[in-house]
Amino acid sequence: MLVLTLGACGEKPEGPAQALAIINGKPLTVSEFDLRWSQLPEYARKKYPGVEGRKKFLDELIDREVLLQEAKKRGIDRDRALLERLERFKERSLLDVLMREEVDSRVTVSPQEMKAYHEANPGSFTAPDEFRASHILVKTEAEAIDLKKRLAGGEDFASLARKASVDATTKSKGGDLGIVKKGQTVPEFEKALLTLKPGEVSEPVATQFGYHLIKLVERTTGPVLSYEDAREQIKEQVLIEKKQKRFKELIAALRANAKLRVLDTPIPDSNPRAASPAADAR
Numbered sequence: 001m002l003v004l005t006l007g008a009c010g011e012k013p014e015g016p017a018q019a020l021a022i023i024n025g026k027p028l029t030v031s032e033f034d035l036r037w038s039q040l041p042e043y044a045r046k047k048y049p050g051v052e053g054r055k056k057f058l059d060e061l062i063d064r065e066v067l068l069q070e071a072k073k074r075g076i077d078r079d080r081a082l083l084e085r086l087e088r089f090k091e092r093s094l095l096d097v098l099m100r101e102e103v104d105s106r107v108t109v110s111p112q113e114m115k116a117y118h119e120a121n122p123g124s125f126t127a128p129d130e131f132r133a134s135h136i137l138v139k140t141e142a143e144a145i146d147l148k149k150r151l152a153g154g155e156d157f158a159s160l161a162r163k164a165s166v167d168a169t170t171k172s173k174g175g176d177l178g179i180v181k182k183g184q185t186v187p188e189f190e191k192a193l194l195t196l197k198p199g200e201v202s203e204p205v206a207t208q209f210g211y212h213l214i215k216l217v218e219r220t221t222g223p224v225l226s227y228e229d230a231r232e233q234i235k236e237q238v239l240i241e242k243k244q245k246r247f248k249e250l251i252a253a254l255r256a257n258a259k260l261r262v263l264d265t266p267i268p269d270s271n272p273r274a275a276s277p278a279a280d281a282r
Contacts, residue, residue: 008133018059023065028058036061079253102250114234125230128182129220131193134175136160136213141255144211151201157215161248166210175215190213 019027037057048057071077086277118125134157138144147160158174165171181189189212192205196216205212225233 021062023062024069026065026069028065033058033061039231040274078188082182101246103243107239107246109238109242114231115227117238118230118234123224125233127225127226127229129222130220131180131216132218132220133177133180133193134161134215134217134233135167135170135177135189136165136175137170137210138164139166139210141204141206141211147213148201148204151213157201157213159219 010140018030020030020033020053021028023044028144048054078080115247135155136144136147138147143164147164150160151157158176161171163176165175167175170177180193186188188205192202192212192214193216196202196214198216198218200216202212202214227234
């Protein structure tokens with residue numbers, strides 16, 4: 001544990017209360033350093049190896065405290081909108097803990113339940129669909145729009161891919177991506193691919209790599225899975241349904257025991273119309 005010697009007058013506190021730094025009169029203690037360090041995930045701690053790494057982490061804690069003090073000095077901690085967001089975050093956190101305690105931790109799935117569910121839902125569990133697809137990747141949306149127009153005018157997709165695509169891996173193959181399964185491409189690409197019918201070409205699709213024109217060549221429905229191959233899917237589905245049931249039971253019990261009275265007060269319009277100029281003038 002890194003402990004800095006501070007040139008303060010008088011007797012210094014020992015152990016966890018000992019200060020590593022004092023920022024505008026506020027001590028940053030050994031115990032706070034230890035707490036912040038313990039909250040780092042294992043992969044993040046590797047960024048701070050050895051004594052020098054701990055010094056770097058301490059510097060970052062000091063930077064954080066300086067910024068926090070400045071924010072409070074400006075009154076940001078009293079901002080109404082911020083306080084409202086913090087309250088909503090607190091509510092979500094409380095609900096998350098309650099759900100873990102009263103729903104997640106109380107729901108289990110046995111092998112017998114999984115087998116019974118599989119027998120009651122034959123054919124419901126299949127392997128992911130497979131797609132045979134091609135694409136043309138360019139740097140700008142304007143290029144993609146121009147290529148889309150040329151395709152609409154009758155030019156060949158594979159020929160345009162060989163000429164225009166910047167994807168060095170697929171351009172020599174006319175843009176052919178081979179077999180693509182769900183989850184193998186970036187979300188934007190997959191979302192567009194799932195909307196296509198065989199032979200269709202997408203509108204320009206923006207991803208981190210550029211702009212794509214995607215052509216679906218063929219779609220193959222995944223085969224029905226055996227019980228052994230579908231075990232994880234079955235377990236997940238049964239868990240979802242049992243958690244939903246447990247949640248409804250919890251809500252029903254809480255409402256039954258609550259002193260609840262729904263009043264006749266009109267419910268506010270969630271999308272109120274803008275006031276008319278005449279109303280504003282009154």
